[in-house]
Amino acid sequence: DTAVSQTPKYLVTQMGNDKSIKCEQNLGHDTMYWYKQDSKKFLKIMFSYNNKELIINETVPNRFSPKSPDKAHLNLHINSLELGDSAVYFCASSSLAGTGRFYGYTFGSGTRLTVV
């Protein structure tokens, strides 16, 4: 069973279109994230939800809108796609260990978005 699954794996679309990426985790984690990895492999956080509540909202164009219908799902909708949006988008999830400490993320395998 895939722990964090994203769909689609690849997305090629034209400028100006609207697209969505979906993410689901079956780990029982309470926090989910969207990260963007650029062509130089730098990972930067975009959003984070904890139990369906938005807790991190970095400086991201408002064309990007996350939605978390429940704590196992976090989707990303992008309006009016631009060339600069081309990147790999990763979903991740995390939870506190029994000690109450944060021990890191489980990532999905990514969605490669290409805007042409």
Next chain:
Amino acid sequence: TQLLEQSPQFLSIQEGENLTVYCNSSSVFSSLQWYRQEPGEGPVLLVTVVTGGEVKKLKRLTFQFGDARKDSSLHITAAQPGDTGLYLCAGNLKNSGGSNYKLTFGKGTLLTVNP
């Protein structure tokens, strides 16, 4: 400015050699993780260190967290082609308040181990 500086950025070595990758910052972290990412996949967590001076071993990989919790190193002994990948360090800032789950990533070290 980059919060976490990783070095070297690229490393190409022969099978059997040893190597060390560094992750440095001027900020103090509550915890620091190392991930490995292979092409077409997401990063996979290797280890988390939380205590200053902590050393953790994972087979041929040794991870160390600096005493002041501002830096970390990853040492690989007798590298193998299967160790090839992008190694990322990521830190969880101390006293980051409501964003205490937020990880800041370094830019990564791309390791190639040649047979």
